[in-house]
Amino acid sequence: MNIGQAAKASGINAKLIRYYESIGLIPEADRTASGYRVYTTEDVNILRFVKRARTLGFSIERIEQLVGLWRDRNRSSAEVKAIALKHVTELETKIAEMRAISDTLQELADACHGDHRPNCPILRDLENPGAACVKGPSHSTEVAA
Amino acid sequence: MNIGQAAKASGINAKLIRYYESIGLIPEADRTASGYRVYTTEDVNILRFVKRARTLGFSIERIEQLVGLWRDRNRSSAEVKAIALKHVTELETKIAEMRAISDTLQELADACHGDHRPNCPILRDLENPGAACVKGPSHSTEVAA
């Protein structure tokens, strides 16, 4: 199987497969006499594993760890679980941040007439954060020093 | 005011201020005879505006638009609102994606003993997505397309 076929079979395009090989995430593929990379179904399994892990948002670095554990018959599931939960924690943190930002912007947008006139609470907030806050006059989002 | 003081006053570090200038996000600062950049309180206001917008996750490209509208006395608030709501939509999409991924991983982690033994539903899922799913067949993390 050449790289194009492996790409189709794994869902990772050829360019990216070469890149993954170059950074050592996947082993170097065998080559034909003319230099073409050759892939076995086992190689494709690794690629599919990597693909799935990327889809779940794992970084390349962590995928290296996961691949290592996957191939290690003496692994402990605790190690795998720890990596997964670390990732979950990070996801939850980012989600919370984005949730807060989205809500703030939604509130500002709600307070904005959205007409032809220039007056705009959104710009007022960017100019002077908190001052244009909808919900309360003074005790809103005191953050700064 | 030199760049270091402007950095402190705005919360954007000097390196980044120079970068913002180089890409045209902020106007070129005046210079002293010896070439040092000089900032007025008005310049700092722009920097603080940019800082706040970045904190709210706006891209540099959109911040350029927002700065333009901010400086335009004839702007319509509708334009500003549209940019903000576009950003909110994108945030909500990403949040939903991350939410799905996080939940999937949490379920897999829940199903994993996390002990010294190698058996691990998380790795099984990476190997063969869906097969190790706890709740049902059609409960994957399909996001794209």
Place this chain on the structure above:
DNA sequence: CTTGACCTTCCAATCATTGGAACTCCTATC
């Protein structure tokens, strides 16, 4: 033998930010 699809490598761009090197400048102290 030519065409076209596919492979190869290398280099560059993305986005926003940070880091370093090499150099100049300002301020303060001796």
Place this chain on the structure above:
DNA sequence: GATAGGAGTTCCAATGATTGGAAGGTCAAG
């Protein structure tokens, strides 16, 4: 006035993951 240091200047490079293109070699079919 010499000198030390901190802070300014420019330019180049790296980050993470991926994509794009150019320039050239290879394979299969017609």
